[in-house]
Structures are given as structure tokens and as C-alpha cells.
Amino acid sequence: MQKTSKDYLFVGIQFILFGLYVFDYFEKFKTLAFLHYLALILAILGFLVAIFSVFNLDRNLTVYPTPKNNSNLITSGLYKYTRHPIYSGIIFFTFGYSIYLGSIYKLIISGHLFIWFFFKSNYEEKRLMEKYSDYIKYRKITGRFFPKIKKPQD
Template identity: 35%
Template sequence: MIVLAPRTLPSLPAWNRHWQLTGCIGGGLLMVCGTLLAVAGVVHLGRNLTPFICPKGAAVLLEQGAYRFVRHPIYSGILQLAFGWALFVNGWLTLLYAAILFLVFDRKLRREEEMLRRTFPGYAAYAAKVSRLIPFLY
């Protein structure tokens, strides 16, 4: 959706040339980092990867690899891709789409984390020391 949706409206001001170049470079870097983080999260989860909020029966709490930096590296990587794309295409609406995606993921993560706290006794301690989506911030 973010790639195919309109990037701006005629009534919104265009980004100036400086911000266009900065957005392209910064957005490109953010997309590369997001891709690497999401792929690392998928690789570390392996067979435990599931689209549902409850972990699989034999799942274990991961605290290494990408999970050392954020509790949800796949979601974090996808969000980096979304915001990176918005910067890369210099689109105000695309930034709004990325922000909406952040809110949707945040809501889903809160429910998912409730399930993880019930499933893994050590999850509360892990959550206290590792950020949810953005290292050292959130």
C-alpha cells in the first residue's frame, strides 16, 4: 500500500531540493538498515515465526541476535522500510501512511506482549532492558 498509494497532494508544498537529496540518501540508508534488521529477525526466529500474536508451542524467548537491540526486529525493520520509503520518495502522504503503520503495529505489539508475558516467565525482565521498536527510545 505504501509503495502504490499517492505520495502527496497538489495542495501540499513540495520538498525543496536540499531536503529531496537528504531524503533520498537518508531514506535509502534507512531502507537498507530496515531490510537487514527484519531479515535478521526472521532468521533468528526460524521455525518459531508465526503471523499470530501467540507463540508456537515449542517457542523459546530470544534475547540474542537482532533481539538484543529491539524486542520486535521484524516490525521495527518494516517500519524503517516504510519511513525510509517516505523519505526516499519525498512524500508527505507517504510519511502519514508510515505513521499510521506505526500506530497499527504498536497496537498489535501491545496485545502480543501481553501474550509473551504470560508465556515466558523471563519476558518482563527482558522487556525492562530492551526497547520495543526503536533502540534506547521506544
């Protein structure tokens, strides 16, 4: 599939937000000790989810929302539970690390990343549906960033 200008826009702004996340301009806030360590665990978990998801994609990995021409739809590993586990991992990491540091600035950037990943994943899913006929079925049974909660059977 051919990349479009939207691919470059989504990735460009994403990397700008990553760059902004590195800095910190505001006062820190204090967190309760248990929340402080819970946030650190969330950040570590997010980092691991993102790393394992990258390895799960293997040669299909691309930073662009448009899938590679010679790629396959991956629905195993963490992709069995969520359609965008790399984004999920980054979201968990950035929010967890922001709370761990007590950084309002980083929390704001994390919120922007979450919103940006929502829009990027919308575009990405349109492209995936164009490429893979079974993506619609996969989309119905898995959550976007978090696993779907299945309703109990009567």
C-alpha cells in the same frame, strides 16, 4: 497457545496497511539531496534489520502476535537490543522509502503502521508474558522498537 480473534484482526489490518502502502495517490514532495540518500540508507537498513530478525526467529516465526506452542523466547541477535526488531525494520523501511520517494501518502501509511505496531506489540507482549515467565525481565532491559539508552553510572 490458542490464537484469538485479536490475532486475526491485528494481522488483517497490518496486511491491509501493507497493501495500501503499495499505492500512491498524492503529489510528491522534493527532498534535499543529502536527505534523499539518507532516507534510502534508512530504508535499506530497515529492510536488512527485518530480514535478519526473521532469520533470527527461525522456527519461532509467526505473523500472529500469539507465540507458537512449541516456540522459545529469543533474546539473542537483534532481539538482544530490541523486543520487536521486525517491526523496527519495517518502520525504518517504510518511513525511509517514503521520504526517498517524496511520498506524503506513503508517510501517512507509515505513521499508521507505526501506531498499529504499537498496539499489536502491546497485545503480543501480554501473550508473551503469559507464555514465558522470564519475559518481564527481558522487557525491562530491552526497548520495544529501539534499543534502550542506558543511563551512565555515577
